[in-house]
Amino acid sequence: MKTRLLMGIALAAIMHGGAAAGPTPKMLGDTCAGCHGLKGASAGLSMPTIAGMPADFIVLSMREYREGKRGSTIMGRIAKGYTDEDFEAMARYFSSQPWKSAKQEFSADLAKLGKRVHQRKCEACHRDNGISTEQDMPRMAGQWREYLGLVLDESRKRNFHQSETMKAVMERLSEQEVTALTHFYASQR
C-alpha cells in the first residue's frame, strides 16, 4: 500500500511537471454524454449514436468540425475546445463502447426503395447494408432516422456534417431518395 501511494505521488509529480497529461478517455467521453447519450448511445432522435464508431472517423470528424471544414450548428464551437490528443482519447473511448441500434419505426415500403438507393449509391463504401465500419466508415444501420434525415438532406443542399467526398455524392440524390435511405437504415439493426 505504501509503495503504491509513493508511486502514485511520483506519477502525479511527473504528470504535473512534464507536458501536462490530459483527462482520461472516459473523463472526456463523459462530457459528451449529456447530448450523445450514456456511453455514446443516443436516446435523442436528432443526435447520432457515436458508440462503436471507428476511432479514426471520430478524430477526422472532430478535426474537420474544429477547422470549419465540416458544417454544423454546434459541433464546430465545441470542437474548438479540444486538442488532437483529446480527440484521440475521446475516439478511443467511444470506439470501444458497444453500438446500440435505435428502437424506432420505419415504413417498409420506403425501406424497400431505400435499399435500392443504398445498393446503387452507398454500398461501395458503407458495406454490409451500412452495418460495416471497415475502412473507418461510420455505421449507418440502426442510426436514428431523424438524425440521418437532417444531416443527409442538409448535406444534399450544403456542406453540413459531411466530408467533401460525401457532399459530392449527396448532391446527386433527390429528397425522396434521402428519405427512403433513412427508412432503410432504420430497418437495419
Next chain:
Amino acid sequence: MSSMNRRDFIQFAGAASALGMMGAPAILHAAPRARVVVVGAGYGGAIAARYLRMADPAIEVTLVEQNPKYVSCPLSNEILGGEGHIEHLTFDYKGLAAIGVKIVIDTATGLDPVRKRLTTKGGRTFDFDRAILSPGIQFNWGAIEGYDEAASQIIPHAYKAGPQTLLLRKQVEAMRDGGTVIITAPEDPFRCPPGPYERAAMIAHYFKKHKPRSKILILDSKDTFSKQALFKQGWERFYPGMISWVSGSDDGDVRRVDVKNRTLHTMLTQHKADVINIIAPHRAGAIAEKAGLAGKNGWCPIEPTTFESTLHKGIHVIGDSTDTPMPKSAYSANSQAKVCVAAILAQLNGEPVGVPAYTNTCYSLITPDWGFSVAHIFRHQDGKMVQVPNSGGVSPLDASVEDRRIEAIHARSWFRNITTEMFG
C-alpha cells in the same frame, strides 16, 4: 474494512464475484466498500448516484430527495408558452432504484460534516464516508421587499418547476387580451442565465396566437444578459413590439413588491401589471448552507478537481449550489457530477485524482422552430477552472433559418438524452 485495505478488498471482491452467484452478493451485503449519501435527485445528484453505481456496485449509494417525483426546469418555459405537457418533464426514480441506488424520499435537515452523519425531517439518520450535495437553490426571500414564500403563492417565481410553473401558466392563460406580464430578472449569478429571456419569448409565442394585444416587460437588475443579441433578434423577428427589456441602469432593478395591488417598485418607478413573475435572487440550497458549506456570497466554494468543499473535508457539492465560473445549468451540474464521482473513486482506490474536463451546452427557444445555443468548455489550470480560449460561445447571429430550426430540434433531443442518462 478492518484487516483488509481497500485495494485488497476490491481484488478479493472481484475474485469472489468470479466464483459466481454465491460469493459476491454475500460480501456486498456484509460490508459495502464505502457509503455515499447523495442529497438531491436533480440534474447533479441523479447523475452522481448513477455514475457511482455504474463504476462500482460495491459502493452503497443512498439518494435523499424531498420530492417523490422530479420535475425538470429545462423545457418548463415551453409549458408557459402552451407547448408541451408537464408530465413529459416529470420523472420517477425507478430507473435509479433498479441499479441499486437506495432511494429515500425525505428532506435532509441536518448534516454533521465532522461526524459524517445526515439527518432527515422524517427522523432518519445516515452515516456516510462521503456525501455529495446537489440541492439546487433557495431563494433570498426578502431581497425584494415583500417577496417571501407566502407571496410566491400569489406571484410565482416559477424558477423551480412544478406547481409554480402551472400557477404562472394559469395566470397567463386567464389574463385578458391587452394585459401586461412583468418578469423580473436577478443579478448574476443565478440558475439558467438565459431563462428569463427565453420565458419572455415563450409567453409571447402564446400571446401572438391567443392575446395579440398583450405585452411583456422584463425588469432587469443587470445591464447585459446571456445570448442577448440572439434574444433581441428573435424577439424582434417573431414578436415585434411585444417584449421590452429595461436594464438595471435604466431603473429596471425591482426593490419592492406590493402583492395585493400587483405593483412593483424600482428606485424611481411603479409598475402595475396583470401578471407578475418574480425571479427572485437565490443562493446555495438550504441544506448546504445549514451544513456550513456556503461562503459569504451564498454559494459553496469547492476544490475543482474533486468538488470537495473547501470548508469541510469529505463533503462534495455540485450543481447550482457551487461557486464556480461555469454557468448554473443542468449540463454543468451533469458534467460536475461526473468529475466529482471520478475523484471520489480515485480517492477510495488510493489513486491520484485525474485531470478533470467540464462542459456546458444550453439551448434556448424563441419559437418551437427557432432555437440557438451556447457552449462552454472548461479546463483545470493552476488550481482553477478556466474556459478554453477561443472555444464554445453562442450560435452565430447570421445563422440560417434552417440552422435555427435544427437547433430547436436538438434542444428536445438534448433533453431526451440528458434525462435518460439520469433516470434511465
